[in-house]
Amino acid sequence: MVSAAGHSAPPADRRKAAWLAAAFLIALAGIGTTVGQAPAKTEAPPVVDLPTEVIVVSFLDRAPKSSASSMACLSGTRVLLCIIGDGAAAYTWQLGYEKKVLAQGQVTTKADGLGAVQIELPSIRHRILCELLVIRKEQQVLHRVPIYPRNVLSLCKQRLEKAAVGVADPSGRLQRALKDEGIAVKDLNPSTDSALDGFSGEIVVVSGFSDAVALNRALDRMEPLVQQGLSLLVLAPPSGWKRWGVTRIDTTDAMFSNVSVQSGFQRTISSEDLGFGPWTAWLTVPDDFTCSVTISSEVRGRDVSHRSIHALVGCGTVGQGRVVVVMLPEAAAADRSAAGRCVVDESILWLLWKQQEKETSS
Numbered sequence: 001m002v003s004a005a006g007h008s009a010p011p012a013d014r015r016k017a018a019w020l021a022a023a024f025l026i027a028l029a030g031i032g033t034t035v036g037q038a039p040a041k042t043e044a045p046p047v048v049d050l051p052t053e054v055i056v057v058s059f060l061d062r063a064p065k066s067s068a069s070s071m072a073c074l075s076g077t078r079v080l081l082c083i084i085g086d087g088a089a090a091y092t093w094q095l096g097y098e099k100k101v102l103a104q105g106q107v108t109t110k111a112d113g114l115g116a117v118q119i120e121l122p123s124i125r126h127r128i129l130c131e132l133l134v135i136r137k138e139q140q141v142l143h144r145v146p147i148y149p150r151n152v153l154s155l156c157k158q159r160l161e162k163a164a165v166g167v168a169d170p171s172g173r174l175q176r177a178l179k180d181e182g183i184a185v186k187d188l189n190p191s192t193d194s195a196l197d198g199f200s201g202e203i204v205v206v207s208g209f210s211d212a213v214a215l216n217r218a219l220d221r222m223e224p225l226v227q228q229g230l231s232l233l234v235l236a237p238p239s240g241w242k243r244w245g246v247t248r249i250d251t252t253d254a255m256f257s258n259v260s261v262q263s264g265f266q267r268t269i270s271s272e273d274l275g276f277g278p279w280t281a282w283l284t285v286p287d288d289f290t291c292s293v294t295i296s297s298e299v300r301g302r303d304v305s306h307r308s309i310h311a312l313v314g315c316g317t318v319g320q321g322r323v324v325v326v327m328l329p330e331a332a333a334a335d336r337s338a339a340g341r342c343v344v345d346e347s348i349l350w351l352l353w354k355q356q357e358k359e360t361s362s
């Protein structure tokens with residue numbers, strides 16, 4: 001490994017880079033509890049049962065205390081904890097909630113200082129904020145682990161069955177995510193003109209498109225139903241996409257910003273769990289749309305400073321229908337991403353709420 005300056009990276013950096021690559025492969029394979037353990041010769045588990053996140057904890061800086069970033073996870077899944085430290089050393093870990101220890105154990109690193117363990121996360125009905133503490137002698141690392149329920153939408157299952165949700169996702173990931181929540185959906189083939197033939201549902205979710213032209217072709221087929229009252233959720237539109245005055249904006253200068261979640265869009269989401277960036281894409285929306293989830297940037301001049309607000313989730317009315325556009329890449333991976341799952345759930349709940357408001361007022 002060579003650094004940007006052209007010099008060889010120090011051993012600690014090489015070990016960390018090697019371990020990040022190894023952790024990624026381990027997460028994909030879903031293999032055993034320690035590095036080097038052979039994968040069991042059994043049928044691969046469903047995607048949702050693989051470790052959903054990889055947490056890498058490094059003890060190389062020798063600081064007595066340090067705090068890693070937050071990592072949102074899904075209830076009832078597993079986390080792969082990867083440790084970089086001294087060779088053949090024992091590290092103690094604890095997963096706690098408030099003052100209760102939910103799980104604990106010990107990891108012994110190999111001679112190269114790498115070790116790993118899979119941690120089972122509890123099944124919960126509402127979001128909880130856990131802490132993962134890893135200790136080695138006087139050193140300790142504390143990692144925040146918000147855990148989201150996997151079945152938020154099951155609480156309104158009857159209402160969703162009545163609404164009849166349709167999904168147009170060529171990748172099939174969103175269908176898997178909603179199935180994991182126990183929600184029956186109609187799989188709509190977005191590439192055919194007859195995709196919506198016979199569909200009388202109230203909500204359609206569109207995801208998994210990598211081409212803006214193809215996405216707009218699919219939306220062309222849905223537009224008449226939206227004008228008549230269909231609720232539409234568009235997830236992670238690709239670069240170059242624009243419609244209804246909503247435009248995806250891409251930048252080569254990644255921006256770091258906290259996320260702000262507006263009231264009315266906070267049933268399951270905590271803004272701190274959506275991360276700090278880097279953000280490389282967002283939305284511009286027309287004045288009659290609501291920016292439900294936003295980030296901001298500030299440009300400082302000699303005498304004045306200017307703050308710009310950028311939308312990650314825009315909600316508005318198109319004809320008689322409602323439209324929600326989500327510019328979070330995790331939303332298209334809601335089958336595995338906790339942040340993506342909660343944004344999708346929140347968006348569908350918002351559409352249901354607006355549908356109920358409309359029915360009540362009519």
